[in-house]
Amino acid sequence: LGYHQCRWNYNDQEDVKAVDQGFDQHDIPYDFIWLDIEHADGKRYFTWDPHKFAQPKEMLQGLLEKRRK
Numbered sequence: 797l798g799y800h801q802c803r804w805n806y807n808d809q810e811d812v813k814a815v816d817q818g819f820d821q822h823d824i825p826y827d828f829i830w831l832d833i834e835h836a837d838g839k840r841y842f843t844w845d846p847h848k849f850a851q852p853k854e855m856l857q858g859l860l861e862k863r864r865k
Contacts, residue, residue, distance in 0.1 A: 799828075801829045801830065805832060809849045809852070809855050813855070829864065
């Protein structure tokens with residue numbers, strides 16, 4: 797099953813990146829990171845807030861390269 801990292805209200809793409817890097821810095825393995833509704837544009841599912849998450853594909857690709865989802 798692996799470890800699933802989740803918290804309410806990741807502020808933006810840089811916040812997600814900082815959390816991901818924090819796990820690496822402390823050598824803590826995890827497999828998934830869940831984003832709550834704040835990633836969405838106007839809290840509409842299946843959308844991305846273009847100001848807070850300007851490059852979602854690149855963010856997801858960076859996680860996939862580390863075998864994370």
